[in-house]
Amino acid sequence: MNNFDLNKYFFEHNLKPTPQRLTIAEYLLNTTSHPTAEEIYQAVANKLPMPISLATVYNSLEVLVKVGIIKEVFTEPNKVRYDKNITNHHHFVNTQTGEIIDVEPYELLSEQLVENYLLKNPKQKFKITNYHITFYGELVE
Amino acid sequence: MNNFDLNKYFFEHNLKPTPQRLTIAEYLLNTTSHPTAEEIYQAVANKLPMPISLATVYNSLEVLVKVGIIKEVFTEPNKVRYDKNITNHHHFVNTQTGEIIDVEPYELLSEQLVENYLLKNPKQKFKITNYHITFYGELVE
DNA sequence: ATATGATTTAGAATTATTCTAAATATAGAA
DNA sequence: TTCTATATTTAGAATAATTCTAAATCATAT
Structure with a gap:
């Protein structure tokens, strides 16, 4: 999914395309790793012109999961990871x-x-x- | 595994059969559910003559996992459950x-x-x- | 009886996450 | 544009699960 598709996807799912959400989604769509919220926070903090709070990262991940653009992965204790691959895998x-x-x-x-x-x-x-x-x-x- | 086997298992694995460990192991071996540490703590607190601390529950579960008498299960975010069923399942x-x-x-x-x-x-x-x-x-x- | 080492304990610390309430941003109406 | 209603973001507090710490207790071998 590229940036155009991303905007379209947000629109279709009634998600306001805020810079925070877009940057988080974009970051996830461009990695093959399965980062934690904390890792995502570190990564997007550098990309955004404005500061971002960890709460926003959690909020954004929650809505992105809800509209089905990303998935949660539980493979280790007490850590949630996020996965851009939403196909069944x-x-x-x-x-x-x-x-x-x-x-x-x-x-x-x-x-x-x-x-x-x-x-x-x-x-x-x-x-x-x-x-x-x-x-x-x-x-x- | 019955109580006799339990004592034998502890002995074979160099685990001191303390009342706390035995009660925790026994509780797990007699349930088909997959309780959390907190649930195990509540249950064994009622069975032991002496008080038990939550830290002991965690310590005991750790050694029981280590010797392979129980397994950890990760199926939901930020919660570890314990399983007496150590067969591959x-x-x-x-x-x-x-x-x-x-x-x-x-x-x-x-x-x-x-x-x-x-x-x-x-x-x-x-x-x-x-x-x-x-x-x-x-x-x- | 006594020393040694293992275990347990209460409570503090840590980690991941959620909550709260105020501030800010956004989209649509005027 | 400007205004307004609503959604979003924010910092920091609160919570939940777990681990850590250092002292107390227990078990075992001398």
């Missing part, structure tokens, strides 16, 4: 560095996966609307 | 109630799953040592 956590990498979904397997888990646990009668896989491991060359 | 989160239910692994699919994700994302050359699926949805009758 999974995460790989490098246990040596803590780095989080997006993992593309494998659609063929997905239906099978949910089907089988439904069959395997029949007592509980789930209706599964979504699922997320966290892989743990190391990168090798 | 997954979780279903009831999005209406927040309840977390253990989901048995489906071994046949597991290897296939990891295999396929390795193949699907070849650039990154993962060595996956572990993975965890969080399912979201509702219970139906």
Whole structure:
């Protein structure tokens, strides 16, 4: 999503395109990392002409999540990370560095996966609307 | 795991079987829920003859995780839950109630799953040592 | 009995986040 | 434009979960 799309997206979702929100969204859309609110705060503070408060970062992230432009990721205790990748996907956590990498979904397997888990646990009668896989491991060359 | 096994497990892992640790471990082993440290604190405070401090609950949970008798679960922001089920398994989160239910692994699919994700994302050359699926949805009758 | 080291404790400190109420900015009407 | 109503931002206080600290207690081996 480029800047034009961003403005359009804000408009379509009734979000006022304030410089704070735009800068935060832009920053997230241009990184492959999964930064915390604090990291985002540090990054956008340098880009904006005016000072920004941490509360605004939290407020902005909240509305951006609400309109579906970003997602929250929970892979470690007591820390929320934000992800520009709103497509259905999974995460790989490098246990040596803590780095989080997006993992593309494998659609063929997905239906099978949910089907089988439904069959395997029949007592509980789930209706599964979504699922997320966290892989743990190391990168090798 | 019963009380006898618990004492044996503590002994084998060089853990002093203090009443606090034993009561916490016993409480966890006898619940199917996934309580937080605070919930565990409330529960064991009633069972112990002496007062217990929240710090002890955290300390005990830390060593119990370390020796592998329990696991931490991260399914919601800024809250760690504890799980007696140390077998490889997954979780279903009831999005209406927040309840977390253990989901048995489906071994046949597991290897296939990891295999396929390795193949699907070849650039990154993962060595996956572990993975965890969080399912979201509702219970139906 | 006594020393040593491990464990527990209360409370302070820390970290991430949310809340509050005042100040400011924005968009639409006049 | 200017005015007005509403939304947004802000600093700092409040809260929640967790970790830290240093003293007190406990268990075990001498």
